[in-house]
Structure formats: C-alpha cells, structure tokens
Amino acid sequence: MAGGPQLVLAALAGIAVIVVLITVAKLNPFLALIFGALTVGLAAGVNIGDGLDSFADGFGSTAAGVGILIALGAMFAKLLADSGGADEIVDTIVGHASPRSLPWAMALVGAVIGLPMFFEIGLVLLMPVIYLVARRSGLSLITIGIPALAGLSAMHGLVPPHPGPLTAIDLLGADLGITLALGVAVAIPTTIIAGPLFGKLAGRWVVLGVPDRFDADDFGSDLKGSPTTASGTTGSGPTASGPGTSTPDRESGSGGGTAAVTATGTLTERRRPSFGITLFSVLLPVALMMGKALVDIFIDDESNPLRQTFDVLGRPLMALLIAVIVGIFTLGRGAGMARDQIMKCIESSLPPVAGIILIVAAGGGFKQVLVDTGIGTKLAEWATAANVSVILLAWVLAVLIRLATGSATVATITASSLMLGLIEGMSTGEVSLIVLAVGAGSLFFSHVNDAGFWLVKEFFGMSVGQTIKTWSLMETALSVTGLVFVLLLGIFI
Secondary structure, three states, rough: OOOHHHHHHHHHHHHHHHHHHHOOOOOOOOHHHHHHHHHHHHHHHOOOOHHHHHHHHHHHHHHHHHHHHHHHHHHHHHHHHHHOHHHHHHHHHHHOOHHHHHHHHHHHHHHHHHOOOOOHHHHHHHHHHHHHEEHHHHHHOOEEEEHHHHHHHHHHHHOOHHHHHHHHHHHHHOHHHHHHHHHEEEEEEHHHHHHHHHHHHHHHHHHOOOOOOHHHHOOOOOOOHHHOOOOOOOOOOOOOHHHHOOOOOOOOOOOHHHHHHHOOOOOOOOOOOOOOHHHHHHHHHHHHHHHHHHHHHOOOOOOOHHHHHHHOOOHHHHHHHHHHHHHHHHHHHOOOOOHHHHHHHHOOOOHHHHHHHHHHHHHHHHHHHHHHHHHHHHHHHHHHHHHHOHHHHHHHHHHHHHHOOHHHHHHHHHHHHHHHHHHOOHHHHHHHHHOOOOOOOOOOOOOOOHHHHHHHHHHHOOOOHHHHHHHHHHHHHHHHHHHHHHHHHHHOO
C-alpha cells in the first residue's frame, strides 16, 4: 500500500479526471468512471492489471446487486404509466383537493408517482396536470409545479428503489428496509418545506403564464378525466428543444425515458385500474421491504415462520419481482391490455435504463479500486483525527461532486465510495443515515451542467435565471433540509 499523501492525491486525481471528462470533454459518465478508476490505480502505484481486475470485480458485483433491481423497477414504472394507473393516482388525489390545498395535493402526487418512477418519466406524466391545475385554479404555475417537483426529487434522492439510493446502499452495505423507512421519514418533512412552503414564495418571485403546450382536448372537461399519461405529450414535443431530454438521467433516471413514454403512451380511451388497486400495486414492494426490516428488528428467532417468510419476500429482488408480476395483472390486465401489449410494454422499458445500469456498475468498479488501494482507510483515519461528523462529511463530498459534474448518480457513487472506510463499527441505522446524507447532498443546487435543469426549464418555459430562482433553489432547499433531518435522526440512532 502506498503512503497516505500519495493515496489522497490518487483519489483527488481520479475524481478530477471524472469531473473534467464529464464537464469539459462531455464524455459519457460510464467511460469517465472507467478512466477515473484507472487514474486512481496508476497514481496509487497499483499494477495496471491488478487495477483492471479490481474494476471488473466491482463492476460485476454492482451490476448483479443493483442492475437487476433497476431493470425490474423500470418494468413496473412502465406498466404503471401505460396502464393509466399513474393518471388514476393523479386524478384521484387532485380531484379531491380544494384550491387552497392544491399545492399540498401536488406534493403528494409527486411523491407517490416518484416512488416507482424515474424523475424524467414522472415529470412527463405530471406536466399536463400541472398545466391544467394551474390554469383552472388561477394559482401560479410555479406554486403548483414546485411541490410536484419536490415530491419527485425527494423520492429520487432519498428513497429506494431509485438507482441513487440503491447504489449507495449496495456500496456501503446498508440495510435496504431500514434505509427505506428512514428515507421516507426524512423525505416527508423535506418535501413539505421544499415543496408547498417554498413553492408559495417562489410563485411570488417568478410569475409565469401557463404554456400553451397541450391542446385543450388532451385534458377533457374536468379534472377526473384530465391528463393522459404520455399521450398528452405525444405529438406536442414537450421537451423537443430541451437539451436535457436526451441525457441519461440527472443521472439517475432512465436515459431517453421521455421518448419511451411518448412512443408507447396510454390512449385516452383505455380503461384504467382503480385507484385502490393502483395504490396497492405501487406500495406492495415498499411494504414487503419495510416489513422485512421490522420483522428483523422485533423477531430475534431466525426459525420463526414469519421471519423466514419475510426474509424471502422482503428481499429487494424478490419484492420488486413480485411487484412486476402483480402489476401485470392489477395494472396491465386491469387496464384491459392484451397479453401482447403487456409484453411489449415490459420489453420497451429496458432499453432506456441500459445506460444507467452501465453507469452504476462502472461506479461499483471505481469504488472497488478505491477500496483495494486503501484510500478509504486513509480518509477514515484523517476524518477520525479531525473529529469531523461523518454524516456532514458524506453530505459535503456529495455536494461538491454534484456541483462539479451535475450528476446525482456520479455524486452518490463517488461520495459513497470515499465513505467506505468510515463506516466500520457503525450500527445498521447509522450506515443508513450515511446513505441518506449522500442522497441529500446529491440533490444540491441543480444548475446548467444538469440535464434535469434543462428539462424543467423547457417544460415550464422559463429563462435560465428564472429556473435558478425556482428549480435550483428548490433542489438546494431539499438538500439542506434533508441534511438537517438526517442529523436530527442521528441524535437518536
């Protein structure tokens, strides 16, 4: 193992290579992470063959642990979109809200839709109803839209099974059920503060008319029959001019997700599954994974039948697999989709997420090189000697990489990899808090190097300055508020 200063310089060199390749050379993060890992190995004095072996080991283990889950999550999200189940959730919640409570209802809609959906797909589904609600309520487009964006983004950064939290859980060896429960606990107050409360202020700062992007016929005559998942966007090219629409994720969604949705969008005439059935389908994998965490806490006897049952059903792979199978019947068949239509829907969900799976797996390879060179151990020794809060350090690292690269996924991967040496001896709950701190930091101040920035700008018809005063500050509020609540939980865990 090389000396401490050399290892720290190797880590900094690797991160610098990743940042420069992504931001200056505009290289895909998958390739940037490979070159970053090789840079770390060479700078640390590791034989290039050994460095490649380390990268391959990390790549394979991460693809096996996270890649399958991302694929299953994409399948379920596509079923939810194409069946009209997402519309049913939106219409039911918004349709029962008073004008005064509409921003709160939109935050709830964004959170529920954001639970299984990637950010871009969720935004595409929500934009027609955001336009409609703003137009008919007379409220500011920002006042209505920011809460929905906050709900989407909070789920994206803090709650598995999104790729960012899943990757951090896998890299740090955290318990998924406990992280899920704590993530929801942090996401709720964070969404409230960054959503309806901040949205009320932002709506005064930036006053926008509702863009005439969708024809009135797309919305029907009332809220109950209003939005059509992706069909509302078909032909209208909602983000045709937005440079963010072709970029994979922020980077944690499905690249090309917008095109995938619009290409196979739900027809307005299709029968929808009921609200109850749809909500059951969405919450089923969450309930199974949280159930396993609770059973593990309260039942010590490993031979107990209930614990054995949840040990199987509550595993992330099994929970998401069950959700897809159940969704085929409750969502697909519930919407009257034929077998061929369901199979085509599932197949079309995979190409858009191939890129993000490769990026996440490459991040696992980068992590393994950091581990094998001993950099994590040296950083842990430094942090211990400096008496730095591990949670705060995790957040700061994620923030710095997020600002530099614009990618939530790269920020999550890199910050999690650097934290490996610091979690030794921590309890399960404490490791989960580190995951959430990284997730919160990865959301900080989205700006012009983030695809999500341009996606929001184009959908809302804002200038760059207006987007910074609304979307960018909302993301910052999410990040800082998330850190505050993680630190508060750290007092009791």
